[in-house]
Each structure stands twice: as structure tokens, then as C-alpha cells.
Amino acid sequence: MASGQPVSSGAALFEVADYSRVWLRVPVYAGDLDTLAPQITVRVQSVDGSGPVLTASRVAAPPTADPLAVTTDLYFELVNSNGQLRPGQRMLVHLPTRATPRGTLMIPFAAILYDVQGGSWVYVNESEHVYRRQRVELIETRANSAYLARGLTRGDRVVTAGAAELFGTEFGAGK
Numbered sequence: 001m002a003s004g005q006p007v008s009s010g011a012a013l014f015e016v017a018d019y020s021r022v023w024l025r026v027p028v029y030a031g032d033l034d035t036l037a038p039q040i041t042v043r044v045q046s047v048d049g050s051g052p053v054l055t056a057s058r059v060a061a062p063p064t065a066d067p068l069a070v071t072t073d074l075y076f077e078l079v080n081s082n083g084q085l086r087p088g089q090r091m092l093v094h095l096p097t098r099a100t101p102r103g104t105l106m107i108p109f110a111a112i113l114y115d116v117q118g119g120s121w122v123y124v125n126e127s128e129h130v131y132r133r134q135r136v137e138l139i140e141t142r143a144n145s146a147y148l149a150r151g152l153t154r155g156d157r158v159v160t161a162g163a164a165e166l167f168g169t170e171f172g173a174g175k
Helices: 030-035 163-171
Strands: 021-029 041-046 054-058 071-079 091-094 105-108 120-127 130-142 145-150
Touching: 021 030, 021 091, 030 071, 041 071, 120 163, 130 163
Parallel strands: none
Antiparallel strands: 021 071, 041 054, 041 091, 054 071, 105 145, 120 130, 130 145
């Protein structure tokens, strides 16, 4: 808007919003809904895993879903008193499962890398100085461990220290 510009009747001039509490929409694969723990709170942090771990509470919301992606949306409310969270911001939400399936592979959380789309990867040490990037699917993370649904086989040696450096070497680190 410019000073003195005519405005149509009923046009919104500005919007007032309170961001002291924000809602998180978490799309979950519909087939995984029964495996989630019936908890009312979840842990939330920035996508890169840095920063503080926040707690969000489950809220009742109208049911929404994406039939093309076969996902159902869960909603959580997060206190945002310092205003650091914004609408549209992507967050990492830790959804606890009912129990870790027997025989599930567990690796150190430090081995997991995330790409810009949120995909999870590890580097497998195939031989001396030879590493292969491998996509993995996480079931969940607990403390310093990551439980895998698929992507590795027993006996694979994953890089736990220096994985980010390998990632930077493969794709070129920004300056």
C-alpha cells in the first residue's frame, strides 16, 4: 500500500496474529498410525537437530489427510513465547512408537545425516578409505540411538564420527 492509495471496500489492510502458541501439522503415513504410542506430548527441534528440544502437546483438530501421499495429519501445539517459530517453518518431530520391534537394527544417532528434503542417510565403510552413502528409514530415535526400519543389514559398518565431513566432501561444502 502506498500513501493515499484508494482501497476497495472490505479489503484487508493488515492482519493481526498471535504467534505465542503455534500448531504443528505432522503428516504420518496412514499405515504407521497404529504403531505410534498414544502419547499426548512429543519432542520437537529444528530440522538440523541443533537448538533446544521443545515439547509440544497433541491437540484435537478437524481430520485432514493427503490421499495421494497416503498420510494423515496429527496436530500438536507448541508454546512460542519468544516468537522464534514462524508459520511454514519445518521442524523435526520425534513421534514415539509403542515398542521397538524385536530384531530391529540399532545404530548410534551420530551416524544419521539428513538431506535438504529430510531424507535420512548413513555412510557405510566398505573397505579401507571406501565409503558408500546409504539411505535408511528410521523407526525412531531414543537418546543416542536410532532404530532402523530398513536400509542396512547386520554387519554393515557405519561411520559415526566424521559422517558430516564425508557428506561435505561428496557434495562440496558451502563457504
